[in-house]
Amino acid sequence: MEVYPYGSNKRPYALPFEIPEKMQQLQNWSNQARISLHPVQYATDLHQKFVTIHPFRDGNGRTARLLMNLVLTENGYPVINVNPSKNARDKYMQALASAESPENNSQPFRDLIADYVEKELNNRIDILQLNEKYTKEAEESFKESKINWDKLEQDARAKLKAQKSTSNLKAKD
Structure with missing residues (x-):
């Protein structure tokens, strides 16, 4: 059945009889593009x-x-989620429509997806920085608690030694 791009009723996507050939063309393009394009651009164009x-x-x-x-995860990039809000979805659909227009302007869609990737990478960096901060705080806390435990152990040994000495003195009497 014919399916039309977002906001258009002039030209459908591939007609049913065109699909096998277009899928073969996509596979051929993909085999070359995965080698020659930056992974984010390849993922977006795919x-x-x-x-x-x-x-x-x-x-x-x-x-x-x-x-x-x-494609993104195979190349070490994080999974991205296209924001499901109406405004974000409209931007997504408009960027796709621009790429599917007769002018074939893919740049808005590439920019949109690259922004999602960059935002997710920055989120990951923030998480790693927080992890580093909390690890340092935990190490400091452990050092402090170890010092306290060491002092408690020393005090306990001293008390035990004093009790033994007192017990030995009483036993001699």
Whole structure:
């Protein structure tokens, strides 16, 4: 069945009889692009190209985002989640529509996904910095508690020694 891009009724995505050929073209492109493009651009372009073919009746966007995240994680980048708010979804759909327009301007979509990747990387850096801070605090706390435990142990040994000495003196009497 014909499926149309967001906000358009002029040209559907790939027509049903075009899908096998377009999927083969996507696979051929992918084999070359994974080597030649930056991983974030490759992931973004793969998403955009797949969703433009629209091979399934439902789930094309989810599948495209899954493919994109697979590429990102294979290359050491974090999984990204496209914000589900109405405003963020509208930006996402408009950026995709720009890439699917006759001008084929993929840059807004690339920029949008790159911003998501950068934000997630910054979140990870913040988490790692917090972890480092808490680790240092725990080490300091442990050193302090170890000093206290060492002092308690010394005091306990001294008391035990004093009690033994007192017991030995009483036993001699």
